[in-house]
Amino acid sequence: MGFFITLIAHGDALPQSAVNDTVALISSLKLNLGDIRKLNSKRAVDFEVDLDVKSLDDTQDLEEVVQSIRDALKAVQLQPGLGYDIVFQEDVGRKDRKLFVFDMDSTLIYQEVIELIAAYADVESQVAEITTRAMNGEIDFTESLASRVALLRGIESETLWEELKHKIEITNGASELCKGLKALGIKMAVLSGGFLPLARYVASELGLDYAYANNLQVEFENGKEILSGKTCGEIVDGAKKAELLKRIADENEIPYSKAVAVGDGANDLTMMSVAGFGVAWNAKPKVQQQAPGCLNSKSLKDLFYVLGYSDPEIEKLLG
Structure with missing residues (x-):
């Protein structure tokens, strides 16, 4: 064996x-x-x-x-x-993976999006405290999301997303990794507990095939579109991420064993358990302890080594 x-x-x-x-x-x-x-x-x-x-x-x-x-x-x-x-x-075929699914916040990008919004709304410290507890698995993700989103009520949403796009920092090596995976014909998705407008933006920047995330509900007040402090639609929590991985794999007739899940939080462990392999990226200690694999380097491009690719092979993939 x-x-x-x-x-x-x-x-x-x-x-x-x-x-x-x-x-x-x-x-x-x-x-x-x-x-x-x-x-x-x-x-x-x-x-x-x-x-x-x-x-x-x-x-x-x-x-x-x-x-x-x-x-x-x-x-x-x-x-x-x-x-x-x-x-x-x-x-069991490290180089025969067919699907990669990524968390977004602190994985494909350096930031936690809700904290960017919180800074914009001047409630950064309160939101950061809740986020840290959620990422450590101390509180339920859905409950923590509701608590954080409630703090955002009243933010004008019309220009919010465009402003935040300019603040997004793609993680070092993510562009090269995704370019190489695409060259291999691998399907890619971002499954985020963050928010859909920015998940779609990141997916577009990196050439991903799918983007799933939460939606923030809006309402009108004094003629302005503002965040209501609530989400709408299904919540993308850990269980939903695993469900979405299965859905994407099934749509593309990909065995779950040929999928790889990458993330940094406790709510990424369920999708890692469904995938053929999972990688905790610069994750919290509790997540690293439970994840199948860990990567704590400075570049997501190092995931090629996890797949067994050498530098000459990587250079060939990247053209």
């Missing part, structure tokens, strides 16, 4: 000690080490390993053994100040 273990440095170089420690860990986990391949000359290394299923005795359950390997690698991954990520995956 084959697996890949990929090391990706957060900074400019992966220390040789990281490679040595991983080789020792592979041996201690009773895995057979195959090829070691540099995906980047300084920052990323791929280990091909194999678990000899025939060597397991009758008392050992295969899934439990694999989980114990995953747990051991995760324990190393979560060490403070490690300086690199350890991504563990089954050898």
Whole structure:
């Protein structure tokens, strides 16, 4: 039974000690080490390993053994100040993914959109506190969304979205990643607990195929269109993100196992569990602990390494 273990440095170089420690860990986990391949000359290394299923005795359950390997690698991954990520995956076609779904806020873009709106409305500190608690999984997402949106009542909406578009900062490497995924024929979607006008804008900027997010209700007061302090339509929470992943996959006849979900918050874990693989991007500790994979570098382009692509292969994809 084959697996890949990929090391990706957060900074400019992966220390040789990281490679040595991983080789020792592979041996201690009773895995057979195959090829070691540099995906980047300084920052990323791929280990091909194999678990000899025939060597397991009758008392050992295969899934439990694999989980114990995953747990051991995760324990190393979560060490403070490690300086690199350890991504563990089954050898089930990393380069044959057909669907990528992304969270938007703090994933495809650097900001939390509701906080941009809150700054515009001068309620930034109150909204930021609620957002942090929600992202840490301390309070229910739907409840937190309602609480935050209620603080936005009265904002004139006519020019709001156009003004915010100029403040949006696309995450480093997102454009290159999406360009490469599109070249591979992979369908892409943004599934956001943020708001639809900006999700559509980001999707357009990055060439994504789908954009789903929440809608803010508007009303008229003294002849002006303002935010009512409520949402309208279905709420895009964690469960809805997972449902949307399934819907998009079904529409395109893509097995869920060929999907990858990327996000930073607790409400992204459900869609990660549905997808064939999930990546927590610079996420909160609780999310990193539960996510299948973690990436804490400075560029989303590093997701190509998670898929097993080397720098020459990436350059070819990007033309």
